[in-house]
Amino acid sequence: MSPLVRSMLMVFGASLIGSFGMAFLKMGAERTTKSIWSFVNTRLVFGVVLFLGSSVLYVAGIKGGQLSVLYPMVSLGYIWGLVWAKIFFNEPLTRQKFAGLGLILVGVFFVGLGSQDQQPPAPTAAIQQIRR
Amino acid sequence: MLGALAQLLIKKGTASITGDLTSIVLNLPLIAGYSIYGINTLLMVLALKDGEMSMLYPIIALTYVWTTLLSYTVLGEPSNMYKNIGIVTIVLGVAVMGRGGRK
DSSP states (O other): OOOHHHHHHHHHHHHHHHHHHHHHHHHHHOOOSSSGGGGGGHHHHHHHHHHHHHHHHHHHHHHOOHHHHHHEEEEEEEHHHHHHHHHHHHHOEEEEEEEEHHHHHHHHHHHHHHHHGOOOOHHHHHHHHHOO | OOOOEEEEEEHHHHHHHHHHHHHHTOOOOOHHHHHHHHHHHHHHHHHHHOOOOOHHHHOOOOOOHHHHHHHHTTOOOOOOOOHHHHHHHHHHHHHHHHHHHHO
């Protein structure tokens, strides 16, 4: 497996795990009260654990370079998040949410595009991988 | 219902995430970053309690905006056209998203 594909899979996994983390955080957050101890509930803790796992995968993944590819892939998590919000919390998916998300994805792509020449390690190798 | 408070909390929270990212860039101990990340998570939970997940989650993308602005000011990186286009588009997207959440 080429390094780029491997980092893409890692970042993809991170986005998926992270979005589940967010869903559990939301479930846990709804159960909190004014008491500090209510913040230590199973769903919340599980959400945090998922976040930690996701960030470890993410950091390992973006080392592989090609940030213009990898950054927008992180934002895939926002799309999963929208789906879970609909399924688990029955939140309305309005046109504004889709439009806003679309703009955010485009924006993140550009930030990634602007970032890649500033990241020293792997970009050139990753670009060569893509050209093959 | 998403109050201004939740938005403020998220903005503060995303600013904290950038602390995490810049700490990686600056090669500071990762622990420092994670403790900031912990505060960020707490703020996120407070926001999620009353806010919609479908809105709040993408707003985290403001992290990229803060990271970029921080890299300009703190790290003194030269301004970059792609990044500028990117952060303006993200802010626009968050604004559109914010309008969609109010009922």
